[in-house]
Amino acid sequence: MKVYNVLHRRKEEFVPIEAKSVKMYVCGMTTNGLVHLGHARQAITFDMIYKYLKLKGFSVKYASNYTDIDDRLISQAKERNISPLQLADERIKIINTTWKNLDVAEPDFRPRVTKCIQNIIQFIFDLIEKGYAYETQDGDVYFTVKKFSGYGKLSNRKIDELIDSVRIENAENKRDKLDFALWKHTNEGEFGFPSPWGMGRPGWHIECSAMIKTYLGDQIDIHGGGKDLIFPHHENEIAQSYCENGCDLAKYWLHNGLITINGQKMSKSLGNFMLVDDILKTYDGEIIRYAILVNHYTSTQDLGDEALKLAEKNLYYFYNSLNTIQDYEPNDTLVEKFYESMDDDFNSAKVIADLFVEFSNYSKTKNAKFAGAIMNCLPLLQNILGILKHNPKNFIGKIKQKYLGILNITENEINAIINKRSEAKQQKNYSLADSLRDELLNRGIMLNDTKSGTTWDIKQLY
Ligand SMILES: [Zn+2]
Numbered sequence: 001m002k003v004y005n006v007l008h009r010r011k012e013e014f015v016p017i018e019a020k021s022v023k024m025y026v027c028g029m030t031t032n033g034l035v036h037l038g039h040a041r042q043a044i045t046f047d048m049i050y051k052y053l054k055l056k057g058f059s060v061k062y063a064s065n066y067t068d069i070d071d072r073l074i075s076q077a078k079e080r081n082i083s084p085l086q087l088a089d090e091r092i093k094i095i096n097t098t099w100k101n102l103d104v105a106e107p108d109f110r111p112r113v114t115k116c117i118q119n120i121i122q123f124i125f126d127l128i129e130k131g132y133a134y135e136t137q138d139g140d141v142y143f144t145v146k147k148f149s150g151y152g153k154l155s156n157r158k159i160d161e162l163i164d165s166v167r168i169e170n171a172e173n174k175r176d177k178l179d180f181a182l183w184k185h186t187n188e189g190e191f192g193f194p195s196p197w198g199m200g201r202p203g204w205h206i207e208c209s210a211m212i213k214t215y216l217g218d219q220i221d222i223h224g225g226g227k228d229l230i231f232p233h234h235e236n237e238i239a240q241s242y243c244e245n246g247c248d249l250a251k252y253w254l255h256n257g258l259i260t261i262n263g264q265k266m267s268k269s270l271g272n273f274m275l276v277d278d279i280l281k282t283y284d285g286e287i288i289r290y291a292i293l294v295n296h297y298t299s300t301q302d303l304g305d306e307a308l309k310l311a312e313k314n315l316y317y318f319y320n321s322l323n324t325i326q327d328y329e330p331n332d333t334l335v336e337k338f339y340e341s342m343d344d345d346f347n348s349a350k351v352i353a354d355l356f357v358e359f360s361n362y363s364k365t366k367n368a369k370f371a372g373a374i375m376n377c378l379p380l381l382q383n384i385l386g387i388l389k390h391n392p393k394n395f396i397g398k399i400k401q402k403y404l405g406i407l408n409i410t411e412n413e414i415n416a417i418i419n420k421r422s423e424a425k426q427q428k429n430y431s432l433a434d435s436l437r438d439e440l441l442n443r444g445i446m447l448n449d450t451k452s453g454t455t456w457d458i459k460q461l462y
Contacts, residue, residue, distance in 0.1 A: 006253040026224040028065040032072040063109035101285040103386040120210040132243040136173035139185035139198040145178040148239040155231035205236035223250035262304030293348040323392040328371035403458040407444040
């Protein structure tokens with residue numbers, strides 16, 4: 001099995017530190033908002049990886065955190081006159097439901113920052129003791145980047161080049177521009193925790209290093225996250241953990257690509273920030289999963305309306321084909337391809353491309369071998385990729401109902417027109433029959449005449 005290790009910028013054979021067991025950590029969400037498509041891509045990517053590693057026989061310990069305290073969350077809570085912890089609780093409940101709807105399994109550990117404060121403080125304390133961090137007059141604590149010679153190795157940057165690119169935050173008491181905060185003091189009346197340096201809150205980077213140490217140990221096999229986290233977040237995690245533990249934090253660094261919405265970067269200011277809960281009102285969770293996994297996880301991917309519509313269309317086609325399968329000859333041709341693709345850096349895009357070919361062959365030939373290849377692979381597609389889990393008839397019915405609503409036409413109306421058309425045909429009034437068919441087509445409904453009668457379908461889905 002090969003994975004693309006961002007640390008070495010190449011595909012490498014996956015060999016965990018301890019045979020047959022994998023420790024994996026993925027930076028989780030900050031609960032100052034709800035799940036958007038960027039979060040969804042990351043969660044679904046590592047959910048697939050988690051499930052596939054287990055399928056391969058590894059015993060996996062997977063941790064992903066919630067950052068349940070930050071400046072924005074605190075000000076949001078103030079506006080609503082509730083405590084930030086209460087607001088975080090509220091959000092986490094909603095977020096967990098979203099994960100369920102996306103078929104994202106619960107990680108083995110779901111640490112929350114506010115519940116790990118003691119471990120974070122201990123970590124920072126150690127770093128000061130060892131001379132890698134220092135306290136300022138204000139009660140802030142900074143990490144001395146220049147004391148860690150490996151700084152920049154993940155993002156492939158040199159320290160000198162970094163100096164210009166770093167945003168200078170509250171630099172007065174920092175000894176060096178590059179140093180980053182491990183602990184920030186809070187003023188009286190602000191939300192904070194007691195520490196050896198007075199009241200304050202942990203910086204963002206330190207929480208992951210501390211939670212990994214607490215839940216998984218000093219070294220893990222896979223550290224994951226979005227590409228946008230490579231610098232400075234992951235670079236800082238590497239520095240802190242190495243200085244604390246004296247060993248590399250993670251053997252493999254895996255990063256999912258970013259997403260664009262209709263060709264544009266997703267951002268609050270562009271107003272194209274798509275919340276998954278809103279998308280779920282129109283699209284089944286499986287459609288979102290498919291739209292994400294149809295691309296390789298490292299690629300930059302557009303997840304606008306077109307991509308979601310295409311995913312819906314493709315799944316509709318798959319379910320319709322599944323629905324026609326009656327006799328099949330079981331065989332493992334597609335299963336073998338599945339493992340081959342997934343062993344090659346979790347290439348779900350290739351899995352789906354192969355599935356497409358198989359369905360298309362089956363549709364053209366109705367050959368029981370093609371059907372058998374699909375049926376044998378179905379449990380893997382369902383359990384690892386999380387697609388084709390519905391009863392085909394139910395899925396098809398739900399999609400049809402949705403489009404009838406959009407097209408503003410009812411099944412009764414369609415059937416009445418079909419009956420009228422049959423009568424016209426019986427009376428050899430073909431021009432009336434044709435005009436009735438065209439009338440439906442104009443309204444988005446296409447007819448298909450078969451031996452057993454006329455069926456209808458949604459034009460947009462073909
Ligand atoms: Zn992190």
